Amino acid sequence: MSFHAYRDQWIGNVRGDILAGLVVALALIPEAIAFSIIAGVDPKIGLYASFSIAVVVAITGGRPGMISAATAATAVLMVTLVKEHGLQYLLAATVLAGLLQIVAGFLRLGYVMRFVSRSVMTGFVNALAILIFMAQLPELIGVPSLTYVMVAAGLAIIYLFPYLTKAVPSPLICIIILTAVAIGFGLDVRTVGDMGELPSTLPVFLIPDIPLNLDTLTIILPYSAAVAAVGLLESLMTASIVDEFTDTTSDKNRECIGQGLANTATGFIGGMAGCAMIGQSIINVKSGGRGRLSCFCAGVFLLFMIVVLGDWVKQIPMAALVAIMIMVSIGTFSWSSIRNLKDHPRSSSVVMIATVACVVLTHNLAIGVLVGVLLSGIFFAWKIAQIFRVTSSLSDDGTHRTYRVEGQIFFASADAFSAAFDFREALEKVTIDISHAHIWDISSVAALDMIVLKFRRDGAEVEIIGLNEASETIVDKLAIHDKPGALERLLGH
């Protein structure tokens, strides 16, 4: 990317970016606090992380206008690590996850995203929304009924206040009013201060206090790998959503490296891993944020608010934050996907639902996406396997049959391919014309071999026409597609 383009991504939309950054910072606070608590660490850890990730990704990322910070998706993966080994291991795992993401970026794994179909993406987004909502449940179950009143009031403010004015972020009004009411009436509700320590200083550089040996690595590696995978998935998906909004393209591999650098840096200042956030990115674009500056500002404002206004932030009732997170969850969920269930092909719906179900069961978005991708691959193979046809004609004297094979022959269609031949017919000569078929893999080669062998055993002479054209598509020879005219040959015969 040229210097000019990069500079433009910073200063191309200053006013819009700064305002949007402010609005987004407000939506970052609840998530950072809420998911620190989910992961079992002080809110400080999530808030430092949100600051550092937002600032580093703003500088190094590949998708301007996207918001990254400490997130639900990565926090839920680290719960057991914190529980069993403590905070220092979390920090080390964060650093390692970042390094893995950097490697993924250099290996250009961003291209792997092409295997994630639209249905899997929808499933991912829905699963994420459900995770965010479920994370609010501890604040909603077994609490005094006053909390419900406050959450309901908070939601009402968030959704109704914009009818009054759209110039002030309604989540801010929600926080201010609920906090004022709680303090004014001396209500006994849980506040942010009850959740743990808030940062009172700027973050400092520190090296995670862990023994550097193989045991440590085996402890943190599985967590780091999961965090790295989920972080990249959510980031790249969010990037393509922002691509759609802004009708621009983004550099996916650069984004991988940016996310990696952000997580690595964050581990060293005592923050937990994070990634891009779908809900907050939507809020950003909606508020007019387009450039790198908005994510940067969001991070800086966040830290400023927490460090300078910490005494006030402590008194915010949890109900206000819960209301904001419910709003984020509702806004993230793709409601049209429910309506589409009955119109979309059943295989797509199955992929989407399977993705959601796996995530909700395992709390691991990576597993859900993996299942979704595998399922969509299988469905695709199943569909393509039906695109083949065998026709035949018998010579006048009844001793020579010509089979004409058309279509795609690969592992999923090899059996049906074999079954299309009549081996009971006594023939002197069999011609198999496969010049209009594509042989994609070893299964289909083996099937063809078996067919030839069977006819020979029955005393027929077998001739195969067009083997070269048909086998051009075998995986090892796929390089042929680079040559001019390859596609025409592939489609033409």
Added chain:
Amino acid sequence: MSKIVALVDGSIYAESVCDHASWVAGRTGAGIELLHVLNHRHAVGAPKNLSGNIALGARSSLLKDLSERDAETAKVSQKNGRAILDAAKARLEAAGVGKVTARLRIGDIVEEAAECETEAEMTVIGKRGDAADFATLDLGSNLERVVRSSRKPVIVASRAFTPVKRLLIAFDGGSSSRKAVDYVASHPLFDGLSCRLLTAGSGTPEIRDRLSSAKLALEAAGHEVEADIVQGPADLLIASAVETDDIDLLVMGAFGHSRFRRLIIGSTTAEMIRLCKIPVMLFH
């Protein structure tokens, strides 16, 4: 000559770019490809909604909202772009240029110009565009970017075109200025024009050598040539020579220095384009 690319926009320089291009086309028989690039700054505008909330179906409604807003502005700017191209085309055809094509693209001017240029022999661009202010003599913001990324000769058009009779080649002995001399000597565009070769500085024996061989080459091509070496700062020397010597076209090497070095010491190229009120032809 096959084709030259003329970059036009809505500024007054568009007409002069056309005139420069038709001068080249008239002398060489080249076709002209007019290029106007629409720079869609998608979905940028006053943020209307700072409410910071996202409700049911936030994604699809936001996408719809943004694309509707973009669609409106895009239609207007596309209409504008067509009008600019049509006007330019009419001007070229009136000037008797035979092969004129127009291309309207969306994106970054540097990328589009580079793509257009691959099948062309040279590019013509105005000194300033829509956005630049003539009064301050600042150069257009896209000019340097286009020139830097271009691999072909670039003619930077001045505000008004005057027929070229005499040209000045700023000769520093470097590879791009020697390339410029070769080009002038061999190209039909310059047939019969008188030239002046000017070298600023003390003139080492090596440069003197190169200067005299450049002079010979130009003379061999049938040009009337004067060559001299003058002490002093290059930009001022050249600017005053242009004024006093009735020069109609300045030919020189382009942006020799890295961007970084430019930040500190400035660029002779940009300074020359700014100071001289005549078109400048740049070589890499």
